[in-house]
Amino acid sequence: TGFTDNPVNAAMARVLDDVRREDHPGAVADYIPQLATADPEAFGVASVSVHGHSYGAGDYRVPFTIQSMSKPFVYALALEALGVEAVCARIGVEPSGEAFNGISFDPSGRPENPLINAGAIVSTSLIPGVDGAERFATIRDGLSRFAGRELELDEAVYRSESETGFRNLALAALARSTDALRVPIEDALDPYFRQCSLLVDAHDVAVMGGTLANGGVNPVTGERVVSTAVAQHVLSVMTGCGMYDRSGAWMVSVGIPAKSGVGGGIVAATPGEYGICVFSPPLDEAGNSSRGVAVLQRMSSEFGLHLLSRS
Numbered sequence: 001t002g003f004t005d006n007p008v009n010a011a012m013a014r015v016l017d018d019v020r021r022e023d024h025p026g027a028v029a030d031y032i033p034q035l036a037t038a039d040p041e042a043f044g045v046a047s048v049s050v051h052g053h054s055y056g057a058g059d060y061r062v063p064f065t066i067q068s069m070s071k072p073f074v075y076a077l078a079l080e081a082l083g084v085e086a087v088c089a090r091i092g093v094e095p096s097g098e099a100f101n102g103i104s105f106d107p108s109g110r111p112e113n114p115l116i117n118a119g120a121i122v123s124t125s126l127i128p129g130v131d132g133a134e135r136f137a138t139i140r141d142g143l144s145r146f147a148g149r150e151l152e153l154d155e156a157v158y159r160s161e162s163e164t165g166f167r168n169l170a171l172a173a174l175a176r177s178t179d180a181l182r183v184p185i186e187d188a189l190d191p192y193f194r195q196c197s198l199l200v201d202a203h204d205v206a207v208m209g210g211t212l213a214n215g216g217v218n219p220v221t222g223e224r225v226v227s228t229a230v231a232q233h234v235l236s237v238m239t240g241c242g243m244y245d246r247s248g249a250w251m252v253s254v255g256i257p258a259k260s261g262v263g264g265g266i267v268a269a270t271p272g273e274y275g276i277c278v279f280s281p282p283l284d285e286a287g288n289s290s291r292g293v294a295v296l297q298r299m300s301s302e303f304g305l306h307l308l309s310r311s
């Protein structure tokens with residue numbers, strides 16, 4: 001365990017250099033005012049094997065907010081706490097073909113999937129707790145176990161988002177109207193904003209992805225965080241729904257279950273092998289890190305990581 005100086009680090013550093021030289025247009029998210037202060041040149045990648053070996057290149061120790069990369073992990077905690085049936089009664093597993101903040105509910109009133117905001121707010125609401133504060137404490141503890149260290153909140157991002165998150169308020173209200181959300185709106189929305197504002201670096205998130213790749217056991221701490229069945233379920237949903245309305249193109253060109261966040265992170269997990277996280281704040285029109293997508297495309301083809309390339 002620990003960082004190893006070896007060909008993997010060198011190969012990842014070379015991928016960063018190549019992608020940095022190419023043109024990948026993007027803009028740092030500014031609909032949450034505090035996110036607009038991110039350094040557009042920050043760029044790093046980390047990976048962690050299921051054996052607990054860590055690799056990194058570039059700014060893989062620079063902190064940023066986890067944002068939507070929290071969604072698969074909170075969904076995993078909800079599945080672990082309530083079971084598949086209870087969770088799937090409230091949140092679907094179908095790709096929505098819509099943007100992260102889309103108004104996306106199926107005919108029975110369930111958000112289409114847990115990886116867009118509507119579904120993620122419902123996932124958060126399913127985490128056991130008498131109110132939002134208790135729910136967030138459970139989420140923070142669970143995400144910290146995925147990461148293998150105690151994660152801290154970025155207060156400024158949290159405040160910025162909760163002061164301006166009107167669309168998420170509307171999505172929560174819609175979910176409340178269909179009965180997918182069954183707790184007071186604030187008791188779901190406040191912990192949702194907080195979970196999105198947890199500070200991580202690319203290495204932390206690679207460990208989190210590595211935990212899913214490793215069947216629910218954190219490859220660094222050895223702790224079982226969720227069951228093997230839950231890890232498989234979450235990776236399946238990430239395969240179909242992780243990259244918003246680019247999930248199909250992503251599967252064709254990269255072929256790895258993944259989830260992006262507006263902070264500029266993308267977490268990917270190759271089952272039985274690696275957790276990977278790329279970090280670069282400028283986003284493409286779909287809200288995915290432009291350089292992040294390019295790095296994972298290149299890593300997938302150079303290192304043979306596409307799940308369907310194995311014959």
Ligand code: GLN
Pocket residue numbers: 067068069100101117161168193196260261262263287
């Ligand atoms: N906190 C952000 C929001 O709800 C997360 C969105 C994202 O990362 N795509 O708007």
